[in-house]
Amino acid sequence: MIYLDYQATTPLAPEARDAMLQWLDGPDGTGFGNPHSPHRMGRMAAAAVDLARDRVAALFPPNGKVIFTSGATEAINLAMRGCPGNGAISVSAIEHAAVLDTAHAIGKCHELNVAADGQCNAKQDIPANTRLVAVMQVNNEIGVIQPTVEFHRKAKEAGALYLCDAVQAFGKMPLAGADMIAVSAHKLHGPKGIGALWVRNGIELDPQQTGGGQEANLRSGTLSPALCAGFGAAAKVAAERMDEDAAHVEALWNRARELFADWELNGSAEARWHGNLNIRKAGLDVARLMSDCRDVMFSAGSACASGSGRPSHVLQAIGLDAAQAKSSIRLGFGRYTAISDLETAAEKVKIAASQQG
Template sequence: MIYLDYQASTPLAPEVAAAMRPWIEDKFANPHSPSTWGREAAAAIELARDRLLGAIGLDEGRLAFTSGATEALNWAIRGTLERSERRRIVTIATEHAAVLDSCEWLEGQGVQVVRLPVGRDGLVDLETARAAIDERTALVAAMLVNNEIGVVQPVAELAGLAHEVGAIMLCDAVQGFGRLEIPAGPHLVALSAHKVHGPKGVGALWMRKGAEPRPLLHGGGQEMGLRSGTLSPALAVGFGEAARLADECRGRDCDHVEKLWQVALSSFSDDWTINGSVETRYHGNLNLRLDGLDGARLIGELRNIAFSLGSACASGSGRPSHVLRALGLSDREARSSIRLGFGRYTGEAELRSACRHIVRVAREQQEWAA
């Protein structure tokens, strides 16, 4: 199996598995217990928190662990609107479903939601954003690196527009954390462990002091009185170790991804079109389309290669990608698109081999259709 689905999830780093193992097998105490074992577990969680804060690299903030990025985004959006008298959200049409669906739910509660369009390159126009972000705006929500097409949105500039009108800026940094520098402007940043070679089931919300959202979960208030629920030391430790590795390996990972990007580009002819900006994107995400291709059928025909049509959260729905449709692609063009994701543990030879097989089977599809 050749794994090219890094945007859906990344392989667990061996160092992360080793760091988690004692907390799975032997050190099972509740970290909120006053016992010696409980205090030891709590100390391990605080070390993990410090490692995450260090890897994020932003000042004057604190971090709460969550069950994943979906919870972090829901908490950030709904909790911010609950603490604000303003009733307007500005976001982007290509955001993750966790953002768009949360906004849609709030829309049903009387909140005005502005979904900014993107160009053919997948990028938001800043003048359009400036016109939408005004004194009525409580929250601006934007993804740093798009999970489907890899384009990098101008988060720093959007944060500046939010600051000008006193709005809160939320950055979904799930696909960017550990790969790109997180801009200093956001008040809230959502993260996920399993997108940086950590375990599934744990995420985090970074919060600038004074911008903490109202609690979404109520109970014991274990996370600084803001988020309730017993934390898993194993998951927190795994996330912390993944963050440490991402920080330590960032330069090497970036160089490796650039080599892989060149390998992938050289494997596809001019008949294939890259979806989204070629220049303003993370190069570990290659979203391509070929006229007449049946992407879903291609995946079925290449069972030894793991890749996708788009977001893993929506691929099973049967609907064309909302991201690709926002770029102006027709339903047919969207269904003729595939996403290849690669990173730290992808080999150049295996990527070249996978691309060769994809091109061959895609050509066979075209020949049968002719």
Template sequence: MIYLDYQATTPLAPEARAAMLRWLAGPDEGAGDPGGFANPSSTHKAGRAAAAAVEVARDQVAALLPRGGRLFFTSGATEALNWALFRGAEAMPGGVAGLSIEHAASLQCLERLNAAILPVGADGVALPPDPALIPENGIVAAMLVNNEVGTIQPVADFADAAHAKHSLLLCDAVQAYGRVAIPDGADLIALSAHKIHGPKGIGALWVRDGVDLPPFMVGGAQELGMRSGTVSPALCAGFGAAAALAAERFDADAAHAERLWSLAMDMLPEWTLNGSAERRYHGNLNIRREGVNGLRLMSDARDIAFSLGSACGSGSGKVSHVLRAMGVAEADARASIRLGWGRYTSEQALRDGLNAIKAAARLQGVN
């Protein structure tokens, strides 16, 4: 199978896997090795070693974020976003606003909080902040890179607008982290390890110094007293190693994504791009073709892994809320597909995958 669904998840980096194995091992009493399985909250030697590994990982993940904040590990970005919005709304009771194209993990929180929904243009980029929609002493949610169409949002503008009204800016940086620079203006930043070649089951919430965010989970006061639950040193180590690798390969990965983008553009001149070509991350290609049924295309090109949009909603049968927010007609939305590539995608694999997709389109009478 050719994997072109990097927005859904990324392959685990060998370096991340190697970093995890040490903290999954049991004791080898004959060699005097206690292994790495200990609880990092324990005060004995093995527990302290596990705790130290968590802190190394924390520093590695935080190195790609603005200075002047604290990083808390979570079970994933969904938990981080729920924490930031629900507990943030308690601390900042003036109201909530968020972009119409936010991931469902944010959007469903926004709906429950009766948030003001901020519009985007036909290019998938948020319109300039309307002060009338920005709450006073509240929270504004603005993702950095959209997960479905790859457009880069003017987060710094929304941070300025939020701060002008004494509100906080929450940035969903899941698709941006390790790929594009994170702006300095955010007060809360949500991350996910498995989008940067780390393991599933772990994410993080970065909280700017001075922001008083109540805990989301209570019980054992782990994670600096802010997020109870036993921390997994193995997952933290995998996240940290993936982050360190992303920092090391930042320029090389970006250049590789650009080469693959150019190849795809050359091979798909008949397809229409959804969203801005300039204000986007070029490892995400969301396209449509008149006469194509995207769902059938996936079935006919079953040896190619791609999607119709967010992995969380691909099986629902509903038209993408992102494309709807951009004003894309329903027929065009159903003719749209999302392709994603990255570090481990070869040019030949992309070429073969695109040829297979084009062949599947021809089965629908589209040349």
């Protein structure tokens, strides 16, 4: 099988796997301790968590704290529901469902419009009485990089906090300035089941999960040293390989554009993370294409909404009609993708598409 769905999840880095194994039981059977216990095994586990936190924090801006969560969705909910005030929430129309659905559930939600190139329009005003602005750094469906600097400034001018969903940017590029940043480990070759919310110093959130208050009294529950260690190791490798990984992705992008030169690109080609190729072909039956290419792992839009039967809200937001959105596919590639695998996959996809007539 050839894996081309890096926006959905990424392969676990060997370094992350090795780091995790030590804290599942350990070479001498003492690695399973509770990191919140005061005895020696607990202190050993706590030290592993502290090291992981430092490694993850190194990818964030300075002057903030890292709160471990079960993933980006929990981090986003903590930020949005725990944000002080009673004002409105402004979110871009192409946010991940974790942001959009939470904003609508909270109420007083205002959607910011998006241009045809996939960038949220930075010229629009933030409504009065806004308490939180949420604009992601890199869109998960089309890979377009958003004007986060402008929206951070607009949020400040409006007296609002700024939340950035940086799931697709984390470990791949420097993170945008923000008041809060949500990330997930499994999008940078770490394990599933753990993420983080970075909170700028001085911001007070209301806890949304009560109990022991293990994470700075903001998030309760026993931390998994194994998951934390895997996350930390993945973050360390990402920091060390950021330029190398970006160069490899650029080579893959250039080859992919050659291979699919006759397909239409969705979203900007320039203001984009080049590990995301979202393309369309008129009349394409994507469900049939995926069935015919079962050994090529790619996505029909966003993996988080697959099976819903609804056209992508992101593709509709940039002006595509339902037929165009439903004839689009997303190919995602990265660190462990070989150009030869990309070429083989492209040949299979193009042959299957041509057979649809």
